[in-house]
Amino acid sequence: MESPCPCPVCRSGELTSLTLMDAMSCNFCRHIFVPNGEPDVLTLADSAVALTWRWNGKRWLGVQHGGTIVGWEAGLLGAAFVLFPTMVMGFSAYLFPPLPGSPWAWFPLFWTGLTFCAHLVCVVWLAVEYYQFPVQLYLRAIQQAVIRNKSSIIN
Ligand SMILES: [Zn+2]
Structure with a gap:
């Protein structure tokens, strides 16, 4: 090392x-x-x-240790958890489309998007918890890097 x-x-x-x-x-x-x-x-x-x-x-x-899944299996599970419900929602919205011109016509599309976002947040949150990823520190570091870049452009 x-x-x-x-x-x-x-x-x-x-x-x-x-x-x-x-x-x-x-x-x-x-x-x-x-x-x-x-x-x-x-x-x-x-x-x-x-x-x-x-x-x-x-x-x-x-390094994989017994019993826990890391790597591509976890990634695959996460992707399925996000995509499958979204596909179910999208399919039902497609098969049973709202009446054209009805005031709630936007709702199936909105609900499909919401399903995607909610499941994605779940997966990201789980990953952050599992890896104890320091989100706030990371965001602060990015912010500082952006500020540094901006000031170097101005000067
Ligand atoms: Zn570190």
């Missing part, structure tokens, strides 16, 4: 070794990682879910 090494959780901060401890912490999201015994493998220490990553020389890869 070269240093500075990017953080596997936020992918914005850098990992620094904690003094007198066999652990590393991120200077951005403040998560703490401990080595797993194997070289280039880190485990998240300050979370209920023991997430583990392996450094492949370029980036962090999630």
Whole structure:
């Protein structure tokens, strides 16, 4: 693992070794990682879910541990959870279209969109919870980057 090494959780901060401890912490999201015994493998220490990553020389890869689904299976489940209800709503709106000119003609389309958004929010929220992704810190970092860009354009 070269240093500075990017953080596997936020992918914005850098990992620094904690003094007198066999652990590393991120200077951005403040998560703490401990080595797993194997070289280039880190485990998240300050979370209920023991997430583990392996450094492949370029980036962090999630390590699958028994019982939990990560990676493409979770992605597929998430996509099905978002797309399937949306398709059901869209199909029923298509099969039973509202009477043309009726005041509620917009409703099936709106409801289909709402179904999509609500399920997407569920999936995103689950992912954020699972990975303990620091949304607020991340947004603040983006905001600061935008402000920095703006001021560099003005100057
Ligand atoms: Zn981090």
